[in-house]
Amino acid sequence: xxxxxxxxxAAGAVAVVLVLRLWIVCRSQDVTPRESLSLLVVAGSGxxxxxxxxxxxxxxxxxxPRHYVIADTDKMSADKINxxxxxxxxxxPSTMFLQIYSAPVNKAVREHSAVMDSRYxxxxxxxxxxxxxxxxxxxxxxxxxxxxxxxxxxQVKPDLVLCNGPGTCVPICxxxxxxxxxxxxxxxxxxxxxxxxxxxxxxxxxxLIHLSDYFIVQWPxxxxxxxxxxYLGRIV
Numbered sequence: 001x002x003x004x005x006x007x008x009x010a011a012g013a014v015a016v017v018l019v020l021r022l023w024i025v026c027r028s029q030d031v032t033p034r035e036s037l038s039l040l041v042v043a044g045s046g047x048x049x050x051x052x053x054x055x056x057x058x059x060x061x062x063x064x065p066r067h068y069v070i071a072d073t074d075k076m077s078a079d080k081i082n083x084x085x086x087x088x089x090x091x092x093p094s095t096m097f098l099q100i101y102s103a104p105v106n107k108a109v110r111e112h113s114a115v116m117d118s119r120y121x122x123x124x125x126x127x128x129x130x131x132x133x134x135x136x137x138x139x140x141x142x143x144x145x146x147x148x149x150x151x152x153x154x155q156v157k158p159d160l161v162l163c164n165g166p167g168t169c170v171p172i173c174x175x176x177x178x179x180x181x182x183x184x185x186x187x188x189x190x191x192x193x194x195x196x197x198x199x200x201x202x203x204x205x206x207x208l209i210h211l212s213d214y215f216i217v218q219w220p221x222x223x224x225x226x227x228x229x230x231y232l233g234r235i236v
Contacts, residue, residue, distance in 0.1 A: 039063040040158035040176075043070050044166020049077040051194060052164050053084045054236045065119040067156050071127035071168050078122055085120050123156075125149055128167040146171035150178060157185050164192045164236075165202045173208055192216045193229075195236055201226065 041056065043049040049070075056066075066085075070077040128142040145168070153175040161176050163169035169191075176187040191212040193205050198219045201209065209215045215229045223231035 036062050036064055038065055038067070038157070038159045040067040040069060040153075040156060040161045040172070042161070042163035042166060042169035042172050043068055043074075043077045043081065044164075044168060045071065045074045045077060047196065048164055048166045048194065049080050051236045052162070052192075053080060055162075055164070055192060056084070057088075058235075063160075065121065067158060068120065068122045069152070069168060069172055070122065070124055071166075072124040073127055074124075081120070081122055123152055125152065125168065125171070128171060142167075142171060146174060149175040153179055153187070154184070158187055160188045160190060162190050162192070163204075163208075165194045165197075165204045167204060170204055170207055173211055177211055188213050190214045190216070192235065193218065193222065195234060197222065199225075 039059075041052055043052055056063075068077075068081050070081075125148050126141065126145045128138065128145045149171040153172065157179070158176070161169075161173060163173065173189050173191075176189055180186045189208070189212040191205065191208045191214070193201060193216065195218050197205065197217070199221050201222065205215075209226060209228060215226070216235070217223055217226065217229045217231055218234050218236070220231055223229055
C-alpha cells in the first residue's frame with residue numbers, strides 16, 4: 001500500500017508546486033525599466049499580420065531585437081515582415097539594412113536580418129490548426145507545435161511576447177509561461193484582440209485571457225463582457 005501512496009503523494013506535491021508557480025507567474029507584473037526590450041511577435045496569415053505590423057509601427061527602436069514567429073505554411077507573412085522592416089530602416093537614417101539569410105535552427109527555419117542596432121529574426125513553427133482541420137487532430141498538431149515552441153522560446157528568452165489572435169500564439173504563450181514556471185525567466189505576455197472581434201473573443205483570446213499579463217480589447221462591448229481586459233480604443 002505504501003508503495004502506491006508514495007508516487008501518488010509525490011505526483012500530487014509536484015502538481016501543487018506547478019500550480020503555485022503558475023499562479024505566481026500569472027500574478028507577477030513587476031516591470032524593470034531598461035533601455036531595450038527583446039520582443040517576440042506572433043504573426044498570423046492574412047489580417048493578423050497586417051494588424052500586428054500596424055501596431056509595431058508605433059513602437060520605438062528600443063524594442064529590439066525583434067523576433068517574429070510565423071507558421072511554416074505561411075508564405076505571405078515573411079514577405080510582409082521583410083517589407084515592413086525595410087520600410088522601417090528607410091524611415092530611420094541612423095539604421096542601415098545589411099542582409100537576409102535563412103538557416104535551420106532547432107527544426108525551425110530562422111530567417112535573419114540585421115539592421116545595425118535594430119535586428120529582427122523570423123522563426124517558423126508548425127501551425128497549430130489549419131483551416132477546416134478536425135478538432136481531434138488539432139490536439140495533436142497543437143502538442144507538436146508546443147513541443148517545438150519551448151526550445152525556441154528558451155533559446156530566444158524574450159522580455160515580451162506580443163500577439164493578436166493567430167492559433168500559433170497559443171503554444172508560444174504556453175511555452176513563455178513555462179519559462180517562468182521553471183524559474184528561467186519571467187516573460188511578459190501582451191495579447192491584443194483583433195479589431196474584427198466586436199462582441200466575442202476569438203478562440204485564442206478565450207484561452208489566453210487567463211494566461212496573459214495584459215489582455216487588450218478594441219471595443220467597449222468586450223470590456224463589459226470581460227472585466228479583466230484593458231480597453232484602449234482602436235489601436236490598429
